[in-house]
Amino acid sequence: AQSVTQLGSHVSVSEGALVLLRCNYSSSVPPYLFWYVQYPNQGLQLLLKYTSAATLVKGINGFEAEFKKSETSFHLTKPSAHMSDAAEYFCAVRPYNQGGKLIFGQGTELSVKP
Amino acid sequence: NAGVTQTPKFQVLKTGQSMTLQCAQDMNHNSMYWYRQDPGMGLRLIYYSASEGTTDKGEVPNGYNVSRLNKREFSLRLESAAPSQTSVYFCATPGPAGTEAFFGQGTRLTVV
Numbered sequence: 001a002q003s004v005t006q007l008g009s010h011v012s013v014s015e016g017a018l019v020l021l022r023c024n025y026s027s028s029v030p031p032y033l034f035w036y037v038q039y040p041n042q043g044l045q046l047l048l049k050y051t052s053a054a055t056l057v058k059g060i061n062g063f064e065a066e067f068k069k070s071e072t073s074f075h076l077t078k079p080s081a082h083m084s085d086a087a088e089y090f091c092a093v094r095p096y097n098q099g100g101k102l103i104f105g106q107g108t109e110l111s112v113k114p
Numbered sequence: 115n116a117g118v119t120q121t122p123k124f125q126v127l128k129t130g131q132s133m134t135l136q137c138a139q140d141m142n143h144n145s146m147y148w149y150r151q152d153p154g155m156g157l158r159l160i161y162y163s164a165s166e167g168t169t170d171k172g173e174v175p176n177g178y179n180v181s182r183l184n185k186r187e188f189s190l191r192l193e194s195a196a197p198s199q200t201s202v203y204f205c206a207t208p209g210p211a212g213t214e215a216f217f218g219q220g221t222r223l224t225v226v
Contacts, residue, residue, distance in 0.1 A: 104156035
């Protein structure tokens with residue numbers, strides 16, 4: 001069965017510092033990959049997605065992620081953290097031929113210190 | 115979120131009570147999904163429906179039933195609620211591009 005692993009349930013950075021949230025997936029065939037953000041008491045919002053086009057994917061709010069097939073990774077980065085980036089982030093994979101279901105990682109809570 | 119509407123937004127149940135969570139989408143997709151979110155576990159699929167009239171179990175279906183009433187509506191029923199079903203429940207359907215999932219705002223359920 002496919003799985004998604006997010007390293008670090010909680011990450012804390014200072015405002016202006018680099019944000020790096022790690023995601024690894026298990027799949028023999030590159031699937032669709034996603035990053036979602038969830039602000040407190042809200043639903044999930046799509047940040048960005050990889051669908052086998054460019055390996056470096058740019059999303060909203062200055063975030064980007066790089067698909068690395070050799071490392072089965074899809075890490076999320078942002079050059080300079082802002083206080084408003086504090087939220088929970090989920091990596092997800094959509095396996096092929098499984099009806100569009102998503103498999104989620106455990107989530108990483110990002111804190112941003114002033 | 116525009117496109118997927120869940121009701122209610124909050125609910126407190128006593129153990130053994132039943133309730134139905136409602137979901138409606140206006141994105142005109144055939145597929146709909148129910149997930150539950152628990153701390154440290156991400157989101158897990160409960161049930162999904164590939165089209166009107168069809169439903170299939172996901173990863174954690176025990177204690178739940180679903181009904182795909184029509185193309186727009188997909189409901190989740192708890193027949194006899196248990197404290198282990200305290201969670202946040204999300205309904206989803208494919209987004210505009212058809213690849214990602216588009217989520218409702220969630221139903222926060224507490225079973226005491």
